[in-house]
Amino acid sequence: MHAAFFDMDGTLLTGDSNNFLTCYLLQQGVIDESFIKPLHDFHVSYLQGHLAIEDFVLYIIKPLIGMPAQERDELILGCLHAGGLLNALRPGGIKEIEYQRSCGGVPMIVSSTIDCLINPIARALKVEYVAAAPLEYDAQGRITGKIAGKIPYQQQKVERIQDLLSHAHLSNADSCAYGDSINDYEMLCFAAHGFLIDPSPALLHKPEASRFTQLNWDN
DSSP states (O other): OEEEEEOTBTTTBSSOHHHHHHHHHHHTTSSOHHHHTTHHHHHHHHHHTOOOHHHHHHHHTGGGBTOOHHHHHHHHHHHHTTTOTGGGBOHHHHHHHHHHHHTTEEEEEEEEEEHHHHHHHHHHTTOOEEEEEOEEEOTTSOEEEEEOSOOOSTHHHHHHHHHHHHHHTOOSTTOEEEEOSGGGHHHHHHSSEEEEESOOHHHHTSTTGGGSEEEOOOO
């Protein structure tokens, strides 16, 4: 058996899961346009590999802090279904997850998106092992507004992957990684086999990018 590490935004998903969530929250009247405006600067920093990921996570969860768990989870499920997030999963990515399973692979989703959004996507894909931005929850399951551990971003993706490997009793031998951005570079280098999905220019300019295989998952 071997592990297969899948990034979410821009890799398995066409687009950004945070954008799907904020657009749905806007449609539902949970936030207004003023909340959306700062996201552009966050996105530019992300593409450049300079995003302060903790600052972004603390910002993106503001509308959800203190919200009853059932209300929050219903909004997230609405984002996945009515909001179109699940329909934006790349067909090739879904097929690759199934292919990995068929040849003894153990799929793992590794994303800096908040855990309460990534976990139901992983369940829809029947992926057991997940590393996402870990939030703190109170006794009633409400988001407190604090981060509860390492966010899998850049080098911290590798650190969270090592935790997943330990939990799954797997080594890194013959592992595969799939990513699209400069923020996936450390994960791609860590894996035995790296695959690029619609890679960004910044990722293609990294020193070891030429040894990774490019795949088309849009059909």
